[in-house]
Amino acid sequence: MSSRRYHRAFGVYGICIKDSKLLAIYKNGGxxxxxxxxxxxxxxxxxxxxxxxxREFFEETGLKIEIEENIGVIDFKLPWLWKYFTDVHHIAxxxxxxxxxxxxxxxxxxxxxxxxxxxxLSEEDASIDNASPLxxxxxxxxxxxxxxxxxxxxxxxxxxxx
Numbered sequence: 001m002s003s004r005r006y007h008r009a010f011g012v013y014g015i016c017i018k019d020s021k022l023l024a025i026y027k028n029g030g031x032x033x034x035x036x037x038x039x040x041x042x043x044x045x046x047x048x049x050x051x052x053x054x055r056e057f058f059e060e061t062g063l064k065i066e067i068e069e070n071i072g073v074i075d076f077k078l079p080w081l082w083k084y085f086t087d088v089h090h091i092a093x094x095x096x097x098x099x100x101x102x103x104x105x106x107x108x109x110x111x112x113x114x115x116x117x118x119x120x121l122s123e124e125d126a127s128i129d130n131a132s133p134l135x136x137x138x139x140x141x142x143x144x145x146x147x148x149x150x151x152x153x154x155x156x157x158x159x160x161x162x
Contacts, residue, residue, distance in 0.1 A: 006077070007085040012053040013040030014065060014097040015138055021120035022142075024135055025060050028116045031080035031088050032132035034160040036121050040092075053095050060115035062105035065097040074147045076133040078157035092134055094147065133157075 015038065016023040024036035039060045043052040050067055057065050071094040080088040104118055121131070123139045133152055141147055 004086045005084060006087050006089040007080070007082060009042070009088055009090045011041045011091075012043070012049050012056065012093045012095065013038035013134055014053055014057045014095050015071065016065070016097050016099060017142070018120060021122050022135065022138060023061065023118055024121040024131070025115040025118045027132070031078060031082075031157070031159050035130055035132050036126060036135050037132040038134045038138060039115070039118060049093060053097070057097065058102065061118040062102050063099045064101035066100050068096040068098055070095055071141065072147045074137060074152065076152045076154070078133065078154040080157070080159055090133070094138070094141070
């Protein structure tokens with residue numbers, strides 16, 4: 001049996017709903033490339049969770065938010081060949097958020113920016129072929145109001161090419 005090497009990713013992610021649709025970004029990098037994902041991402045050195053949530057959401061969407069609630073934490077494991085890693089272990093803190101200002105725009109592109117812009121996504125339009133595990137779990141949560149406690153594992157995850 002081959003040994004797996006996991007890259008641990010930790011981030012904060014905002015769930016923003018309007019007219020039964022989820023605000024999602026379109027990824028241009030990482031294991032969710034060419035898929036819809038939640039606005040959010042990693043913390044900068046010394047940055048708090050809520051501070052990072054507001055910053056990442058604005059950087060990726062152009063929208064200013066208020067955080068309504070910390071929904072919980074869930075983690076995902078899936079294959080991703082990157083550097084010397086074979087898989088990613090993605091730990092995600094979910095927040096429900098409300099828009100309080102700004103306007104949707106194409107985000108400034110800089111090193112580390114992996115959003116090509118945001119749009120409103122309906123549950124019917126989201127699938128494993130075009131959405132990240134975070135988006136799929138969000139629609140589960142909207143229907144059940146629980147994230148669950150078990151790690152979500154995708155053994156057959158396919159990273160889409162550029």
